[in-house]
């Protein structure tokens with residue numbers, strides 16, 4: 207799959223088979239995430255890989271849109287490390303770029319994934335902080351359940367020339 211095809215065919219996948227994602231695939235996904243661009247190349251990300259079934263299931267106690275996690279074989283919590291990048295807005299942009307890389311890598315490996323927003327919702331952030339014992343300088347950005355897809359989605363037409371401005375607004 208070339209990069210343009212990958213970008214355009216990635217969809218949020220919320221249903222998974224019970225086939226497990228293996229450690230090599232998880233490492234490839236994390237590696238792709240860590241190749242994202244970041245301000246001053248600070249790479250202010252940290253990742254928590256969650257494979258324990260009971261811990262995966264617990265997430266739906268504090269995330270209101272995480273029902274699919276009960277089917278996912280693994281989930282990755284993407285966190286911003288504010289001790290590496292203390293400008294919060296920059297850290298969020300950097301880790302968002304890493305999150306998109308992670309989603310695309312999962313897609314490229316034939317897996318399905320979905321971005322579950324955590325920051326800036328205080329209830330979700332507190333849920334993640336409590337469940338994973340995050341220290342004060344770690345901001346939970348997004349949680350990404352991953353599994354083999356049990357649904358396929360059409361590729362919608364999203365190109366909108368009205369959103370493109372040439373030379374000035």
Ligand SMILES: Cc1cc2nc3c(=O)[nH]c(=O)nc-3n(C[C@H](O)[C@H](O)[C@H](O)COP(=O)(O)O)c2cc1C
Nearest residue numbers: 216217218219220271272320321322323324348359
């Ligand atoms: C910041 C952010 C937060 C999101 N939060 C959720 C969420 O909590 N639950 C969910 O099911 N999808 C969530 N999504 C996925 C979006 O619903 C999805 O990307 C959007 O509907 C477009 O569909 P696509 O990903 O298939 O292109 C989130 C996406 C982003 C970028």
